[in-house]
Amino acid sequence: MTTPRPAILLFRNDLRLSDHPALTVAAAGGKPVICLYVNDPDAPDPIGRAQLWWLHHSLAALGRQIADLSGQLVLRAGKTRDVLGDVIRATGADAVHWSRRYTPNAIAADTALKAHLNDRGIHVESHAGRYLFEPWQIATKAGTPFRVFTPFWRSCLAQLDAAPAPLPAPDASFMRDLPSETLEGWGGLPTRPNWAAGFGSLWTPGEAGAMARLDSFLDKRAQGYAQGRDFPAATNVSNLSPHLQMGEITPRQILASLRRAEVLGDVGQRDGAKFLAEVGWRDFSAYLLYHNPTLPLEEFQPKFAPFPWRDDAKDLTAWQRGQTGYPIVDAGMRELLQTGTMHNRVRMIVASFLIKHLRINWRAGLSWFHDTLLDADVASNAASWQWVAGCGADAAPYFRIFNPITQATKFDPDGTYIRQWVPEIAALPDKYLGAPWKAPSAVLQAAHVTLGMTYPHPIVDHARARTAALAAFEGLSASAENVAIGDG
Ligand SMILES: Cc1cc2nc3c(=O)[nH]c(=O)nc-3n(C[C@H](O)[C@H](O)[C@H](O)COP(=O)(O)OP(=O)(O)OC[C@H]3O[C@@H](n4cnc5c(N)ncnc54)[C@H](O)[C@@H]3O)c2cc1C
Structure with missing residues (x-):
């Protein structure tokens, strides 16, 4: 009896062995499976720096799992089609399986790759699972x-x-001893400075x-x-x-x-x-x-496209670093930098603050989140930012402007969250934690808080920012109506 020719399982964002339809089908009929991950410089949707940390550790974990089953996770850098060509030539593999990806860039890349391999007589199958x-x-x-x-x-x-x-993990026969690179050689981990130092104790990729x-x-x-x-x-x-x-x-x-x-x-x-x-x-x-493939780039509701965004690098940096003077916003932005995540309620508050209080383009927030979130996802990130901006599908109405002071009182009533991430104001009484500038000077002094020195003054006034945001949004509705009247 002849041994069947191997099949390649091309791993991408599906780093597991169980409930893996592509792996299950690749291994069917006793076909030997080559587990391959390609570090492709032209990959669609390049991931951000935080997620590179996760990817490194997740690949390491998958490699150990496959090694325990007497197999090998083959790591190769290069263009996916070239690496696949090499592996196919070296092993005689006649099939490639992968889990489907759904972003417009990935669909285009996978469609082209499939056509390229099919032209060379290779069977290609994409599978569900995500x-x-x-x-x-x-x-x-x-x-x-x-x-x-x-x-x-x-x-x-x-x-x-x-x-x-x-599906259970299949009883696959994995191939091994193929040429492979090392994760260390790929340099996915930050070194100087190692801003991900705190991630390891919180997460197990x-x-x-x-x-x-x-x-x-x-x-x-x-x-x-x-x-x-x-x-x-x-x-x-x-x-x-x-x-x-x-x-x-x-x-x-x-x-x-x-x-x-x-x-x-x-x-x-x-x-x-x-x-x-x-x-x-x-x-x-x-x-x-x-x-709606343009979701990460364009307003889902086109009437919001001409919004008069402010271009203010200083305010954007204050937001990114958690130095806006609004403790609930600063707590969220610092949690993000130190842990690679942020609680959903606080994501809504900080996003609303950037878009509505600072009137900075939601795409700037989206791209910061893309780089710093361990869960950054093209679809969820875009849909959520557009939801908060009011321009998305099924979005929050534009006039819903989160008040960062009352949100803090309501959702962090005893100040546990703010005290954890903004320790320089931790000694303030609960009632001033959401708005330290409202505290009498004796209270600030007793808590060792000097506004403008130990903690910033608010970079915008809430009431004025709210009025300006509403005026800008209402200006949009007025110009949309004028266009409609003009068109008629
Ligand atoms: C501005 C903004 C940007 C966001 N960007 C992302 C992103 O890039 N990636 C991402 O996964 N989520 C994003 N979210 C959604 C949400 O904040 C996170 O999914 C959630 O906080 C993850 O925490 P959890 O796993 O503990 O969620 P849980 O509450 O335990 O929910 C379980 C799972 O459901 C999914 N989920 C929960 N809420 C949402 C939501 N609103 N939209 C989509 N999926 C959701 C997640 O996969 C989550 O793991 C964003 C939200 C906002 C407001």
Whole structure:
């Protein structure tokens, strides 16, 4: 009996072995599997610096997992098509499998790669796995894409129970002893300065870390999620987003574990439904991007495009560094720099502050998040920034301007979150933590706070900034109406 020719599993943002349809099909029929990761300088959607840290550790974890199964994760740098050509020539592989990617850049790259390989007689198959549903599976009765989350999600829920269960890791026969580079040689980790020094104690990249995170969330922290998820000092959120982003865990695995936890009574119906709906927002963001490929670049609602943005490098830097003088904003921006993440409630507050208080283009915020978030995702990042700006699909109305003072009082009532990230004002009484400039000078003195020295004065006045933002947005509506009248 002849040994079948090997198949290549081209890993990208799917760094796991279980519930991996591409791997399962590649290994079917006893075909030897070559596990390949290519560090491609021309990769579509280059990732940011924080995510490079995650990628390094996630690849290391995957490499160990495959080595434990007597295989090898082959690491190669170069253009994907050239590396594949080399590996195919060296091994006689006749098939390439990969998990589908959904951004416009990645779709274009993968379509071209598939045609190139097919022309050379190589079988290429792309597979699902990243989302609950493929973006073309969900549509309105008229067959058009949804633009609003609630009916989109209702349609998903109606089809959820018929969805296939997650796949176990296949019993694959992996190839080994192929030429490979080292992760260290790729230089993905920051050195001088090592701004990621704090990440290692908080995160465990890799499939095992993702599963452990999910289990501990469902065991302990999911109870009370529906309410607790809004409070940045509470521990009710899952912190699964960087794992999901790198494909170390799938939404179907999350769904299956959630259903088990609900049956066991570990997670209540309300908390479970809310958590699943948030996973649904991830699907919805990818769905929006798939059907609206310019989402990261252009306003989803074109009437917002002529907004008179301010170009102010000093204010942008103050926002990025957490030096705006608004403690809840500064806490979030510092949490981001020190941990690679930021709580969702605070992401909304800081994004609203940049767009509406500072009137700085949402694309500047999007690109800072892209570089600094461990979970940076082209679709979720773009959809969320447009949501806050009011120009997205199903977005918050433009006149909803988060008040950073009342948001702090409401969602960080005892100041735990602000005190953790803005320690220089920690000794202030709770009532002044959201707005230190309102504290009498004796109170500031007693707390060792000197505004302008130990902590900044607010860079904008809230009430004036709000009025200016509303005027700018209303100016847009007026000019849109004038265009409409003129057109008529
Ligand atoms: C301005 C802004 C930018 C954002 N950029 C990103 C991004 O680049 N990548 C990213 O994954 N999320 C982004 N989000 C969404 C959200 O803040 C994070 O997904 C969430 O904070 C991750 O924490 P968690 O895993 O503990 O979430 P949980 O509350 O435990 O939710 C579970 C999962 O659901 C998904 N999810 C939750 N909320 C959202 C949401 N609003 N939109 C899309 N998916 C969601 C995530 O995959 C998350 O891991 C952004 C939100 C805002 C306001």
